[in-house]
Amino acid sequence: MSDRLAGIARRIETVRQLGAVVNAIRGIAAQRAQQARALLPAIRSYAETAGRAIGQAQLLARDPSGATLRPGWPDKGGLILFGAEQGFAGAFPEQLIDAIEPDMASHHVLLIGSRVASIATERGLRADWTASLPSKADGLPGLAAAIVDALYDYLGDAGPVPIAMAYPVWTPGHGTGIVRVSLLPLDLPAFPPARSGIPPLTNLPPAQLIGDLTAEYVFARICEAAAEAFAAENEARMRTMAAARTHIASQREALALEERLTRQDEITAEVVELAAGARIRAIS
Incomplete structure (x- = not known):
């Protein structure tokens, strides 16, 4: 085999190995996305249960005039930002920073995802607290608990912001979009009391009960956001790897064609050389 053919063979083997890596990454991303999707129904049910309980608890927290007791909230606050943990996830980490960048300077930012944190640092943006997305979906509740702790530490210093x-x-069919929602203060009218209008039996003061239920609801919503971000990153990685696999397949076809043409050229050259040698011997 000539040096040129040997070089092409090495390139074909390199592309084949790269394809195997891409397929492995795509398979892992698909599994992780599926795991996160499987968690979302239970998380949403948990949040809905906490929301219904808040609605029922409001029957205990009304003044004689019938107005719901609600705290005042100054015009300042915090922002919990979920992004990507690793690379090969498309452009959405940059899109996320683009969408939120104008607000980062004026908010207390809790930033989740090493990749998006790196992009923020490159742009000179500051995050007050950072955390990594877990490598597996079963680590999401632990992440949510850590975010809640950091959030309450901030609220303890800043007050009710x-x-x-x-x-x-x-x-599906649209790719990744950026969702921005209000977490606190709760929009209590969005949690209507039970139709019966009968206050629940409880041994807790109404304010404490609503506060405890709010903590459960906030934890559930943070879990939901973390699961959505985890799934979105892996779905984006699957799409990126699918595009990479298509490109690799094209490269392999091009290299296979180049190998066949090179082999044909070498065979032709050998035939021409043999024919020339035979002609010289015939003349002599």
């Missing part, structure tokens, strides 16, 4: 969340959501 509004909190918002921004996170990516993957939609």
Whole structure:
């Protein structure tokens, strides 16, 4: 085999190995996305249960005039930002920073995802608290608990300020979009009391009961955002790897064609050389 053919063979083997790596990454991403999707129904049911309980508890927290007791909230606050943990996830980490960058300087930012944190640092943006997305979906509740602890530490210092969340959501056929929602203060009218209008029996003061239920609801919503971000990152990685696999297949076809043409050229050259040698011997 000539040096040129040997070089092409090495390139074909390199591309084949790269294809195997891409397929492995795509398979892992698909498994992780599926795991996160499987968690979302239970997380949403948990949040809905906490929300219904808050609605029922409001029957205990009304003044004689019938107005719901609600705290005042100054016009400042925090932002929980979920992004990507690793690379090969498309452009959505940059899109997320683009969407939130104008607000980062004026908010207390809790930033989740090493990749998006790196992009923020490159742009000179500051995050007050950072954390990594777990490598497996079963680590999401632990992450949510850590975020809640950091959030309450901030609220303990800043007082009752509004909190918002921004996170990516993957939609089939549309790709990744950035969702921004208000987390605190709760919009209590959005949690209507039970139709019966009968206050629940409880041994807790109404304010404490609503506060405890709010903590459960906030934890559930943060879990949901973390699961959505985890799924979106892996769905985006699957799409990126699918595009890479298509490109690799094209490279392999091009190299296979180049190998066949090179082999044909070498065979032709050998035939011409043999024919020339035979002619010289015939003349002599």
